Amino acid sequence: MDMHANKPEPYDRPPVCGEKRAAMSNALPYFRQHQSSISSMDLVAQAMFIDSLVGDRDRFLSQVIITTVGGGRVLDPTSKQMTRVQDQSTDSVSYKAIMNAYRSKNPVAMIAGAGNPLFPVKPEHYFNVLDYFHITDIWCEATMNKSGQLVKHFMVRYEKIDLESRSWWTPKEGAEPDRHDVGEYVCDKHTCSSCGHVSKHIYVQGWTCLEKACHKFMAFDTPIDVNDLEYNENFLRERTLYNGPGPKFPLVPELPSSLPIEEGIKYGVEKEYKGGIVCPQCHFASRRLDWTGWYCEKPGCDFKHTTPMRDVSLSLIKAENHTLLNKKKGKFFLKHPDIQYGSGEISGYEVHNFFLPGVSGNFIGSVFVFKALKKTCQRPGGINDLYSDMQKSLRSGEINLRRNPARNAGHHMEEVTSHFSSNIGAHYKFGVVVKTSCGFDEAPEPALEALARLTWAGKTATKNAWMDAEKRGLDVSKKSMPKGFIDFNEELILGYFEESKISYHDDGEKELGPTVATLSLGSPATMYFRPKKRTTLGKATKSKKGERQPMLGFVLEHGDMVVMHGSDIHKYYEHMVEPEGVLRYAMTCRYIRPEAIPDEDRRRESIEKGKVPAEWKDKYQGEDGIGDEQESGVTENTMPVSA
Ligand SMILES: O=C(O)CCC(=O)C(=O)O
Ligand SMILES: [Fe+2]
Numbered sequence: 001m002d003m004h005a006n007k008p009e010p011y012d013r014p015p016v017c018g019e020k021r022a023a024m025s026n027a028l029p030y031f032r033q034h035q036s037s038i039s040s041m042d043l044v045a046q047a048m049f050i051d052s053l054v055g056d057r058d059r060f061l062s063q064v065i066i067t068t069v070g071g072g073r074v075l076d077p078t079s080k081q082m083t084r085v086q087d088q089s090t091d092s093v094s095y096k097a098i099m100n101a102y103r104s105k106n107p108v109a110m111i112a113g114a115g116n117p118l119f120p121v122k123p124e125h126y127f128n129v130l131d132y133f134h135i136t137d138i139w140c141e142a143t144m145n146k147s148g149q150l151v152k153h154f155m156v157r158y159e160k161i162d163l164e165s166r167s168w169w170t171p172k173e174g175a176e177p178d179r180h181d182v183g184e185y186v187c188d189k190h191t192c193s194s195c196g197h198v199s200k201h202i203y204v205q206g207w208t209c210l211e212k213a214c215h216k217f218m219a220f221d222t223p224i225d226v227n228d229l230e231y232n233e234n235f236l237r238e239r240t241l242y243n244g245p246g247p248k249f250p251l252v253p254e255l256p257s258s259l260p261i262e263e264g265i266k267y268g269v270e271k272e273y274k275g276g277i278v279c280p281q282c283h284f285a286s287r288r289l290d291w292t293g294w295y296c297e298k299p300g301c302d303f304k305h306t307t308p309m310r311d312v313s314l315s316l317i318k319a320e321n322h323t324l325l326n327k328k329k330g331k332f333f334l335k336h337p338d339i340q341y342g343s344g345e346i347s348g349y350e351v352h353n354f355f356l357p358g359v360s361g362n363f364i365g366s367v368f369v370f371k372a373l374k375k376t377c378q379r380p381g382g383i384n385d386l387y388s389d390m391q392k393s394l395r396s397g398e399i400n401l402r403r404n405p406a407r408n409a410g411h412h413m414e415e416v417t418s419h420f421s422s423n424i425g426a427h428y429k430f431g432v433v434v435k436t437s438c439g440f441d442e443a444p445e446p447a448l449e450a451l452a453r454l455t456w457a458g459k460t461a462t463k464n465a466w467m468d469a470e471k472r473g474l475d476v477s478k479k480s481m482p483k484g485f486i487d488f489n490e491e492l493i494l495g496y497f498e499e500s501k502i503s504y505h506d507d508g509e510k511e512l513g514p515t516v517a518t519l520s521l522g523s524p525a526t527m528y529f530r531p532k533k534r535t536t537l538g539k540a541t542k543s544k545k546g547e548r549q550p551m552l553g554f555v556l557e558h559g560d561m562v563v564m565h566g567s568d569i570h571k572y573y574e575h576m577v578e579p580e581g582v583l584r585y586a587m588t589c590r591y592i593r594p595e596a597i598p599d600e601d602r603r604r605e606s607i608e609k610g611k612v613p614a615e616w617k618d619k620y621q622g623e624d625g626i627g628d629e630q631e632s633g634v635t636e637n638t639m640p641v642s643a
Contacts, residue, residue, distance in 0.1 A: 003117055010121040012168035015252050016129040016278050018285035021413050023297065024127045026276030027285040029249045030109045037070040040097035044106050051113030053082060057155065057229065060118035061178045062167045064236060065110055065133065069154040070094045076146065083145050088153040098156055102135040105244025107161060109251060121169055126412045130169060132247050133158035136240045137200065140212040144227050152212055161242050185237035192216055204230045252278050258307045268309035269583045271499045279303045291394055291401040291420045291495055311391050312583040314384060317522055317558050320581035324524045324555060334553030336538060342468055346460060348376040348623025354552055355474060358568055359536050362475040365566020367552065368461035372559030376623050383559035387521045389446045390585055394495065398444045401495045404434055418500040426490040426592040426606035429509060434492065439609030450587035451491055451612065452620035454517040454561060459485045461563035462515060480568035486513050488589035489610030496584040502577045504530065508570025513591030517563045520556040523581025527562065528553040529573050537572060
């Protein structure tokens with residue numbers, strides 16, 4: 001913000017400001033796009049973000065803003081600057097959205113970035129909502145680029161709709177500059193004798209036809225340098241009577257309401273509760289980072305907004321399951337022929353096992369899906385009770401989940417994960433850094449209950465994978481899939497609101513042990529595995545990026561557990577999970593090898609916090625005591641070899 005150091009203080013504060021683009025997009029319905037400068041709905045511009053890309057004829061005045069229509073520039077490899085090498089197309093989404101907003105007189109919210117050198121005052125934050133504007137002019141002009149090429153591109157003139165109140169981005173001291181009323185100045189227009197097109201007298205150098213197809217386009221009476229064109233003062237001073245529709249959205253949105261939750265219509269985890277808010281105290285845009293509510297992200301502001309959360313009932317979960325299974329046409333598996341498959345029943349679960357091939361002809365890992373039978377969910381102390389305890393622990397704050405930076409941490413383009421998370425036990429980082437909240441000795445009971453179940457599933461899967469492989473004569477990698485099971489020392493709890501998901505990733509930090517086990521609670525989800533790009537596995541998608549089609553996919557229902565056994569799974573494959581419903585939890589246990597943690601303090605802390613209290617270690621032994629004699633009993637009649 002140094003470039004603004006000598007600028008005056010603003011007259012007022014912006015209606016909305018912020019430091020993160022995502023916070024602005026989350027909080028403002030008219031600015032949903034996370035990247036481009038124009039936000040549109042149904043191809044009509046709703047908001048325009050003006051930041052560092054400004055041209056010589058851009059203006060940032062009190063009531064008028066002139067910019068180029070975004071897009072069409074390319075990076076010049078020598079100057080490292082964005083430049084135009086060809087005429088701007090009228091096919092771009094930006095052009096169409098702006099043209100449609102012009103034709104329908106749609107109000108456009110202007111948002112200015114602190115990267116804009118024309119900012120007339122000193123902005124306090126990076127993102128600043130100015131006001132609603134309407135488009136008064138769109139015209140084509142030509143400029144000479146650095147290579148001496150004449151290129152045509154489009155300019156837009158925006159005028160503030162409310163000409164009465166003083167613009168906040170004018171200097172605090174003195175009268176409002178460039179303030180004019182409708183009718184005070186008029187910019188003259190002329191009709192082209194050649195094409196009949198009417199153009200305003202925009203440049204001080206003289207009138208010219210602005211119809212880009214006309215042979216008199218940009219032809220002036222006297223020879224001029226197109227790069228030296230200046231605006232005719234009357235073009236800047238003219239004010240236009242606005243008679244278009246009112247804005248679709250208020251500039252400052254209201255806080256999400258508790259009413260639909262209290263009235264039993266909503267649960268408080270629907271997508272509208274994952275959006276951002278604008279702090280009514282300081283106008284700062286804040287993201288929903290915490291499970292329990294919104295906490296103003298402006299340092300020093302203590303505003304918080306929470307809405308209640310109702311328990312998501314099992315009957316809703318059942319209905320969601322029904323919808324998803326219908327969509328996936330029943331019991332859904334996507335299985336590539338190179339994947340070896342077997343199924344059976346173990347101790348209250350229907351079990352499906354998939355052996356994943358590596359790149360040298362053998363199998364490098366197994367994915368076990370333990371599908372909980374009805375009685376496994378319904379019995380006292382079963383899955384349904386655990387689900388209900390989870391909801392209680394989250395409501396009370398005993399478990400606190402948070403969304404953490406996934407990309408560009410600390411930068412104004414920072415993006416956080418779609419899900420909320422919390423870590424227990426050893427340190428585990430997988431791209432996203434989730435601070436360890438506590439050790440297992442102080443962990444909340446639902447987390448320990450999940451750990452006990454996952455430990456059993458992990459042990460059962462590890463053992464069965466080998467027995468099954470031997471029985472079927474499959475060549476499996478001993479190195480990737482060790483025979484013994486190593487007790488877990490870490491648990492990651494994830495919470496998904498409606499429309500949250502975890503995109504393709506692998507779990508494989510170098511500290512990661514060979515077994516990863518996840519328990520699903522609540523809304524159903526689909527899980528997919530696909531080979532990584534640089535492998536020779538699977539089939540390519542049509543996308544140019546070289547991505548592969550998924551080789552394995554299945555539905556995860558309430559109470560199901562997935563065990564991935566084999567470190568090379570994370571080397572050759574990535575997985576993603578997409579819930580279909582309003583509320584889902586996933587508790588994942590891993591073994592983090594302390595000796596591989598480079599930082600000594602973290603290593604020591606991981607050893608300490610990763611210790612599981614003895615009473616929880618082998619607490620769960622499957623259902624109905626069937627698993628009591630696991631050593632001999634489980635595998636006999638399970639895992640029949642099938643297609
Ligand atoms: O939500 C899930 O079931 C899986 C989550 C996951 O892949 C992870 O935590 O790494
Ligand atoms: Fe994962």
